[in-house]
Amino acid sequence: MTEENITEINHEEHHKQSIWSKYIFSYDHKMIAKQYLLLGISMLILGGLLAMLIRWQLGYPDEPLPIIGLSDQYMETGEVDGVVDEMWDGWFEDETENWLTMTIPGGVIGPEFYNSLFTMHATIMIFFAIMPILVGCFGNFLIPLMIGTKDMAFPFLNMLSFWVAFIGSIVMLWGFFVPGGHAAAGWTGYPPLSSSVEFSGVDWGQNLWIISLMIMGISSMMGAVNYITTIVNMRAKGMTFFRMPLTVWSLFIVAILLLLAIPVLASALSMLLFDRLWGTSFFSASGGGDPILWQHLFWFFGHPEVYVLILPGMGIASDLLSTFARKPIFGYKAMVYAMISIAVLGFIVWGHHMFQSGMNPALGMTFMFSTMAIAVPSAIKTFNWLGTLKGANIKFTVPMLNTLAFVSMFVIGGLSGIFMASTPVDIFIHDTYYIVAHIHYVVFGGSMFALFGGIYYWFPKMFGRGMNMTLGRVHFWMTFVFFNATFFPMHILGIGGHMRRIANPMQYEYLQDMQWINEFITVSAFMLGLAQIIFFFNFFYSMFKGKKSVDNPWEANTLEWVAPTPPPHGNFLTPPVVYGGPYEYGVPDREEDWLPQDIKR
Amino acid sequence: MLDWLPENISTYGVKIDFLFYLIYYITNVIFLFVAGFMIFFMIKYRFKEGRKSEYSHGNNKLEIIWTSATTIGVLALAVISAPAWKEIKIDLPEPDIIVQVTAEQFNWRMLYPGPDNVFGTIDDLEIENVLNVPVDKVVHIRLRSDDVIHSFFIPNLRLKQDALPGREIIVWFEAMKTGRYEIPCAELCGFGHSGMLGHLYVHSPEDYEAWINENWPES
Numbered sequence: 001m002t003e004e005n006i007t008e009i010n011h012e013e014h015h016k017q018s019i020w021s022k023y024i025f026s027y028d029h030k031m032i033a034k035q036y037l038l039l040g041i042s043m044l045i046l047g048g049l050l051a052m053l054i055r056w057q058l059g060y061p062d063e064p065l066p067i068i069g070l071s072d073q074y075m076e077t078g079e080v081d082g083v084v085d086e087m088w089d090g091w092f093e094d095e096t097e098n099w100l101t102m103t104i105p106g107g108v109i110g111p112e113f114y115n116s117l118f119t120m121h122a123t124i125m126i127f128f129a130i131m132p133i134l135v136g137c138f139g140n141f142l143i144p145l146m147i148g149t150k151d152m153a154f155p156f157l158n159m160l161s162f163w164v165a166f167i168g169s170i171v172m173l174w175g176f177f178v179p180g181g182h183a184a185a186g187w188t189g190y191p192p193l194s195s196s197v198e199f200s201g202v203d204w205g206q207n208l209w210i211i212s213l214m215i216m217g218i219s220s221m222m223g224a225v226n227y228i229t230t231i232v233n234m235r236a237k238g239m240t241f242f243r244m245p246l247t248v249w250s251l252f253i254v255a256i257l258l259l260l261a262i263p264v265l266a267s268a269l270s271m272l273l274f275d276r277l278w279g280t281s282f283f284s285a286s287g288g289g290d291p292i293l294w295q296h297l298f299w300f301f302g303h304p305e306v307y308v309l310i311l312p313g314m315g316i317a318s319d320l321l322s323t324f325a326r327k328p329i330f331g332y333k334a335m336v337y338a339m340i341s342i343a344v345l346g347f348i349v350w351g352h353h354m355f356q357s358g359m360n361p362a363l364g365m366t367f368m369f370s371t372m373a374i375a376v377p378s379a380i381k382t383f384n385w386l387g388t389l390k391g392a393n394i395k396f397t398v399p400m401l402n403t404l405a406f407v408s409m410f411v412i413g414g415l416s417g418i419f420m421a422s423t424p425v426d427i428f429i430h431d432t433y434y435i436v437a438h439i440h441y442v443v444f445g446g447s448m449f450a451l452f453g454g455i456y457y458w459f460p461k462m463f464g465r466g467m468n469m470t471l472g473r474v475h476f477w478m479t480f481v482f483f484n485a486t487f488f489p490m491h492i493l494g495i496g497g498h499m500r501r502i503a504n505p506m507q508y509e510y511l512q513d514m515q516w517i518n519e520f521i522t523v524s525a526f527m528l529g530l531a532q533i534i535f536f537f538n539f540f541y542s543m544f545k546g547k548k549s550v551d552n553p554w555e556a557n558t559l560e561w562v563a564p565t566p567p568p569h570g571n572f573l574t575p576p577v578v579y580g581g582p583y584e585y586g587v588p589d590r591e592e593d594w595l596p597q598d599i600k601r
Numbered sequence: 602m603l604d605w606l607p608e609n610i611s612t613y614g615v616k617i618d619f620l621f622y623l624i625y626y627i628t629n630v631i632f633l634f635v636a637g638f639m640i641f642f643m644i645k646y647r648f649k650e651g652r653k654s655e656y657s658h659g660n661n662k663l664e665i666i667w668t669s670a671t672t673i674g675v676l677a678l679a680v681i682s683a684p685a686w687k688e689i690k691i692d693l694p695e696p697d698i699i700v701q702v703t704a705e706q707f708n709w710r711m712l713y714p715g716p717d718n719v720f721g722t723i724d725d726l727e728i729e730n731v732l733n734v735p736v737d738k739v740v741h742i743r744l745r746s747d748d749v750i751h752s753f754f755i756p757n758l759r760l761k762q763d764a765l766p767g768r769e770i771i772v773w774f775e776a777m778k779t780g781r782y783e784i785p786c787a788e789l790c791g792f793g794h795s796g797m798l799g800h801l802y803v804h805s806p807e808d809y810e811a812w813i814n815e816n817w818p819e820s
Contacts, residue, residue: 111792186789192766193749193791199706200791285767291750331659356752358765361690365683372675379671382635389642391655411635415628422624422678424617424685428759431752431787496605497756499787502795510607510756510783586654593653
C-alpha cells in the first residue's frame with residue numbers, strides 16, 4: 001500500500017508541475033507544512049489582536065478603544081443610543097450601520113463582544129494557530145525528513161487534510177460576520193449557554209463554531225492517520241523506534257491522542273448542534289438531558305488536547321536542547337516512557353476540570369489522585385532536561401534561548417498546576433485568573449516558546465534561508481520579559497479571587513484595589529504584542545531576503561540535516577541508512593562534536 | 602504573594618488556606634531548586650571553543666530516585682488534601698439554617714423558609730441578591746439554577762459551587778465573622794456574567810434576631 005503510493009509520487013514528479021499543483025494543491029509534505037505554517041501564522045496574528053482587545057477592556061473597562069473608538073464615524077454613530085439597544089436587529093438594513101458600529105458601538109467593547117473575544121481568542125489560538133503550526137506544520141515537515149523517507153504515507157490525504165482545515169478556518173472566521181455575533185460561550189462552550197439562543201443571544205455564530213470545529217476534527221483525523229502510518233511503516237533502514245528523534249516520538253503520541261480523543265469531541269459537538277438546531281435535549285435538563293454530560297465529553301477530549309498542545313513542544317525542546325548543549329539527551333528512554341505515560345494518564349484526569357461542577361465529589365477525590373500522578377512524568381522530563389545541561393557545552397543561539405525559556409516556563413506552569421490538582425485549593429482558584437495564568441504558562445510559556453524555537457531552528461531547512469538572529473535575540477528577550485510581566489501577575493489576580501471571563505472587574509468592590517495590576521498586565525500585553533511584530537517581520541523578510549543557508553547550519557545529527565537545503569521533492573538524494581541514535585554529540589575520539597545518524601561510527 | 606487572598610471568614614477556609622500555603626512553599630522550593638541548577642549549569646557549561654561535553658546518556662539510578670521521589674511527593678499532597686475535601690464537599694454537618702439559592706441570568710434569588718423551616722409554605726420569603734445568615738452557625742445552601750450554569754462563589758468563605766439547571770446541590774459554610782461580603786458568579790453565564798453580584802450579610806446573633814423579627818413580625 002505505502003510502496004504503491006511512493007511510486008505514484010515519483011511518477012508524478014517527472015511531470016512538470018504547474019503553479020497550481022506545486023503551491024496550492026501540492027502533495028509534497030514540505031509544501032503542505034508551509035501551507036499549515038502560513039495558516040497558523042495568520043491565525044496567530046488574529047488571535048493575538050483579539051487578545052489585545054481583551055486586555056484593553058480589562059485594563060480600561062468600558063472606555064472607548066483608542067484610534068478606532070475616536071474616529072469620526074464613531075463619534076457620530078456611537079452617540080446614537082438606539083444603536084446599542086437594537087444591536088443585533090436589522091443587521092444590514094441601514095447603510096450607516098457597518099460591522100464595526102454594530103459590534104463595538106461607540107468604540108466600547110461591550111460585554112457581548114467581550115464574551116466573543118475571549119471565546120474566539122482561545123478557539124483560534126488552540127485550534128487554528130498552535131495546532132496547525134506545532135502539529136500540522138512541524139509534523140508534516142519533520143516526520144518524513146527525520147525518519148528518512150520521501151513523503152508521507154498518504155500524500156493525497158495529506159493535501160486533503162490541509163484544505164479541509166482551510167475550509168474549517170473560513171467557516172470559523174465567517175462567524176464574526178453573522179447577526180448575533182460570534183460564539184460567546186467560552187472555548188469550552190458549556191451548555192445550556194451554548195445550546196440555546198435564548199440564553200446567549202448568539203445565533204449562527206455558535207452554530208458555525210460547532211461546524212468549524214467538526215471540520216477541523218476531520219482534518220486532524222486525516223493528519224493523525226497519516227502520521228501514525230508513516231512513522232510505523234516508512235522509517236529508513238536502521239531507524240528503529242528507539243533511534244527516532246523525540247520530536248517524532250512526541251508527534252507520534254500526539255497523533256494517537258488525536259485519533260482517540262477527537263471522535264469524542266465530534267460526538268459531543270453533534271449533540272450540541274442537534275440541541276441547537278433540531279430541538280433535541282441532550283444537554284438540557286428541562287428536556288431530560290444533562291448539562292454535565294457535555295463537560296464529561298468535552299474534557300475527555302479537552303485534557304488530551306492540552307497534551308496535544310504541549311507534547312510537540314516537549315519533543316522540539318528536547319531536540320533543540322541536546323543539539324545546542326552539544327550533549328546527548330539525558331535519559332532518552334525515560335523521556336519516551338514519560339511521554340507515553342502522559343498520554344495514557346491524560347485520558348483519566350479530565351475530571352479535574354470539573355471539581356466544582358456538581359460532579360459527585362467522591363469522584364473528584366479519585367481525579368485528584370490521577371491528576372497528581374500525571375505530575376510525575378512531567379517532572380521526569382524536567383529533570384532530564386536539567387541533566388542534559390549538566391556537563392554540556394551550551395551554545396546560546398536564538399533557538400536555544402527559546403528552548404531554555406520553554407523549560408523554565410514549563411516548570412512554572414507545571415508547578416502552578418499542582419495547586420488546582422489539590423481539590424480543596426481548587427475550590428478557591430477554580431474559574432479565577434489563577435487558571436488563566438496557569439494555562440498561559442503552559443501554552444504560551446511552553447508551546448509558544450517551543451514554536452518560536454522550532455521556527456528559528458528549522459527555518460533554514462524549510463526556506464533555504466536563515467532568519468536574522470539579531471532580530472531573533474531582540475524578539476526573544478522582549479517576549480520573555482513581557483510574557484512574564486503579562487502572565488505572572490495573573491496569579492496574583494487569581495489569588496485575589498478575580499474571576500475569569502468577566503468584562504469589567506470594577507463592578508466588584510473586592511477587585512477594585514487590584515485594578516492597577518490589570519492595567520499593568522494590559523500595558524505589558526501590548527508590549528508583548530509589539531514584540532511579535534519583530535518576529536513576523538523577521539519571518540517574512542527572511543523568507544525572501546534571508547542569508548542563504550548551508551545543509552547543516554547547526555551541526556545537528558538528525559536526518560533532516562542530511563537532506564539538501566531546501567530539500568527537493570523526494571527529500572534525500574540517496575535513501576539514508578541509520579547507524580545510531582539522534583543525540584550523539586560530544587562523542588569521544590572524534591574530531592567533530594557531532595555524529596550524524598547516517599554516519600557509521 | 603498569598604497576602605492577596607481575601608480575608609478568610611469560614612471555618613473550613615482555614616484548612617484551604619493551609620493547603621494553599623503548604624503547596625505554595627513546596628512549589629517555591631522546587632522552583633528555586635530547578636531554576637538554581639539551571640542557571641548554574643548555564644553559566645558553568647557555557648560554550649567554550651575546543652571543549653567537548655560530557656558524553657553521557659543518562660543515569661538510571663537518578664531516574665529511579667527522582668521518579669519515586671516525585672511520586673511520593675505528589676501522592677502525599679493528594680493524601681493531605683483529601684480530608685479537607687471530604688469535610689467541605691462530602692460529609693456535610695447538620696444545618697442550623699437552610700436557604701435555597703436559585704441562580705438565574707443574572708441574579709441570585711435567595712429563598713428563606715421562614716419560621717416553620719419548611720420550603721413551599723406561605724411564610725417563605727424571597728429576596729433577590731441578599732443572603733442573610735447568622736455568625737457561627739452551620740448554613741446549608743440548596744443551590745439551583747433556572748437557566749444556564751452559574752457558579753456560586755463567596756471568596757471570603759472559600760466557597761465555590763456550580764449551580765446546575767435541573768439539579769439541587771447542597772453546599773455548606775459556617776461564617777466566623779460578621780460583615781458584608783460579595784457573592785459574584787464564577788461561571789460564564791451570558792452577557793451579564795460580569796456584574797452578576799449578590800451580597801452576603803453575616804449577622805451577629807442580635808442583628809440576626811432583629812432581621813427575623815423585621816421580616817416575620819407575627820412569629
